[in-house]
Amino acid sequence: MAAVSVLDPQGEFQLSSASLGESPGSADVPSSEQPELFLKKLQQCCVIFDFMDTLSDLKMKEYKRSTLNELVDYITISRGCLTEQTYPEVVRMVSCNIFRTLPPSDSNEFDPEEDEPTLEASWPHLQLVYEFFIRFLESQEFQPSIAKKYIDQKFVLQLLELFDSEDPRERDYLKTVLHRIYGKFLGLRAFIRKQINNIFLRFVYETEHFNGVAELLEILGSIINGFALPLKAEHKQFLVKVLIPLHTVRSLSLFHAQLAYCIVQFLEKDPSLTEPVIRGLMKFWPKTCSQKEVMFLGELEEILDVIEPSQFVKIQEPLFKQIAKCVSSPHFQVAERALYYWNNEYIMSLIEENSNVILPIMFSSLYRISKEHWNPAIVALVYNVLKAFMEMNSTMFDELTATYKSDRQREKKKEKEREELWKKLEDLELKRGLRRDGIIPT
């Protein structure tokens, strides 16, 4: 193959790593020739090897590995090595190596929670290329104004696609790379955010499959942190139309921590977003997956930890209607997680301030569970909560206890009325149908 002639270890470019990196002034290569040699090595490293075939080109593979190591050392130590003409060569070498169509997943339905990820076979080279690229981006001599000609939108787009890699090591490097690029290229920021949007929307509404969601969210966490106030409409839209719907995805557990962090970052920036966020969570509240419910409750507590009392008042009703449902969940982990809110001092203080609204919402659920829940630990927790309410607002508590029975009966009656109404409606329809068909005269 072509590699042989380029990377021939016997060829004229063969140099020890010492001559290139560690001791630039050594006798092998005079320092004046080093920039040229650097370019040549970069070009050599554009040759790609097939790592699926573990036996082929062993010598060449090893040679490329050591060359990449030399490059990493050289760019870290040398001064003045990043001349203008090196930029296109560096980007070309990196592009040649990292940009590729990711292979299909080995298992038909890859489940990141269950299955072992397929590791990238070419990692021995790939890792060094990433390492080199990060040192390049982080170099003190690095000039974004020159690099932006080569690290452009197309480059970023291809980089983002790689986040779908199954190999967590690769995604970790990509995270650092993208973070540096976002930091150094102001002109690419909006584009990067928009493309991440597209990836997430596709993930939520089309495929439900993308391996790098957690990594992208982690980057976004630090991006959101840096948003200027007041927040642009674009950012608010991103929160409501992209981040909130991300909660609906089946594999939420894989990136929930990062997602919750992003949400809380937004709310700390702009508390007025609390209401749409909490309403969004209510809308997408899990109906059948208890594991996800526990995650939602955890996130909600993080939000409540930073909520402003004025915002709390706005959403307390829908919020506590949901919490009442969770508290009475037959799944004890869900009930338990919800009841833990009463151990949180800040939340307790909010509840206490608004007990006249919250107590009536919670009361019937708590009262019923204290009698009916199968799990003794839950019953014990509920007793504590009831006791806390009793201390907070004993008048209302006594009232609610007294009217509990009649309230239930009223509900039942209402239920019955509803059924009758529907029945009447159906009769009506039937009659009209018959009339239309001329079976009974109008």
Added chain:
Amino acid sequence: MAGAAGPGTGAGAAGGDGDDSLYPIAVLIDELRNEDVQLRLNSIKKLSTIALALGVERTRTELLPFLTDTIYDEDEVLLALAEQLGNFTGLVGGPDFAHCLLPPLESLATVEETVVRDKAVESLRQISQEHTSVALEAHFVPLVKRLASGDWFTSRTSACGLFSVCYPRASNAIKAEIRQHFRSLCSDDTPMVRRAAAAKLGEFAKVLELDSVKSEIVPLFTNLASDEQDSVRLLAVEACVSIAQLLSQEDLEALVMPILRQAAEDKSWRVRYMVADKFSELQKAVGPKITQDDLIPAFQNLLKDCEAEVRAAAAHKVKELCENLPIEGRETIIMDQILPFIKELVSDTNQHVKSALASVIMGLSTILGKENTIEHLLPLFLAQLKDECPEVRLNIISNLDCVNEVIGIRQLSQSLLPAIVELAEDAKWRVRLAIIEYMPLLAGQLGVEFFDEKLNSLCMAWLVDHVYAIREAATNNLMKLVQKFGIEWAQNTIVPKVLVMANDPNYLHRMTTLFCINVLSEACGQEITTKQMLPIVLKMAGDQVANVRFNVAKSLQKIGPILDTDALQEEVKPVLQKLGQDEDMDVKYFAQEAMSVVVQRLRKLDLPVKDCDEPSAPGADKNHFLRPRGPGEDAGKGPAYQLCVNPRETLAHPEIVGLVHFSQSRD
């Protein structure tokens, strides 16, 4: 309470009528506000009832505005609403008023959730057909234009699905506008929109004038096919099928083929996979000449693609591709240009590829004829029959019949029999099952002698398989064999062996005897049943395992109709009576059920019923409804779960013998 805040004070206005039509809108509004999603959902699902009750005018003036204003709900509710509205034309007063349905559907077509949006688009497409031409231009087309220029990507994606339904009935000026809108969506900034446009490109091309297809669709197609995202490019391959059908061979060659060639060699395996997956459609669309010149070489490449996914998709298409070749010259093409690649795939490193090939390769024998099959295909079949992957073997076995038609069973059995015998003992029960199902066919073709010599012992061995599904299939297999070979054969070869198993120490094998008797008795007739089978069954009534005893009761009920009255009266009844007193409640239950059937039969035969202490039939019936159905009662359902030995233990693992239900001791 109800409708207190409805727009146009729905309920209040309704009150004016003073009759029972007050209810509908009030109920709906009340229910649509209910906290319980389920109630809101119920209410939406009954929307037609409500509309019917309201009448067309109030549906238009009150119900629809209310729905349009209140669309913010759970997606599940919205989905139901979107679906309902698609069938609402009659309820708003027919085609003249169909446009009244557009506002709520327009909002639904912009929501985030894909299923809701898709349903709204589907309903809009449905309703578009009900519009008059005038209404279409006055109401529907403007809606499409609004959606196509919406801010958020959702409305633009929805618009993509609506162009093709309004285009054919629009005036020329409007048509130009519609094309313009479609063009801009094809180069939309958002990949989601480009994907939606690419997915509808073929459909849209079909309703366009040929000139426009050439001048506008082809360039769009070319752009989408070279989009930077592979998820867009692969959709262009689908569009290619429709576009190719519209163009002349000449245009096809000049305008489409370069793109298709490029797609077949795309750097993304997803695009190549799509080409492989759509290969038959493409082949039909481009016609025989281009197939020969272009597609076959492309197909060869796909068969040796570096990604297994692509090879598997291509392997799946081998048979269809060959079938669709023009008959003249077909054999040569297959032998020279396809078969060499297939041979490679038989020893592919990926099991999905081999399995895909195995599922279609047998179909080639009909196309290639007897000689080629024997010479070229049989070795491949044999290799695949011995493949290490059970899926591959199974796919070969399940398609043996098409080879059988070509080369005849004798040839087939000579070459394949050793492999079949080996597979009959395969570790995977599904493979064994597939072999069993093939047995009656083999038996019929091979004849008694050959069968007895080679296969009989196999058939008997399956009866004591450790998987219930196999034992059950083996039992049914015996019945089919008896139907083929006759009673005498059964009496000499099958029945004795089956009856011996009644003394087996393993209760599962003893039960197999009963199951065999259940199916064989009818085929064997009264004499054999009464003389040889009945005594064994009766003897087993004393078995120590309750499961055997209640199966005795069931067997007696089953073979009852074949026995004469003497046997029933003198032999069966006393045993059933005894079992009816069994200490195990299941045995008791089945004995009583059997008894009532036997008694009924005796009555029918007009014999006086001597004793009066039998349980009455209604009693048994009542009992019947109170309990779950026993697992053995309807044989032939859900093989793996059938082994479950006791109705009370329906969750028992099929192969755990230890779970046997018995009263006193283990056997």
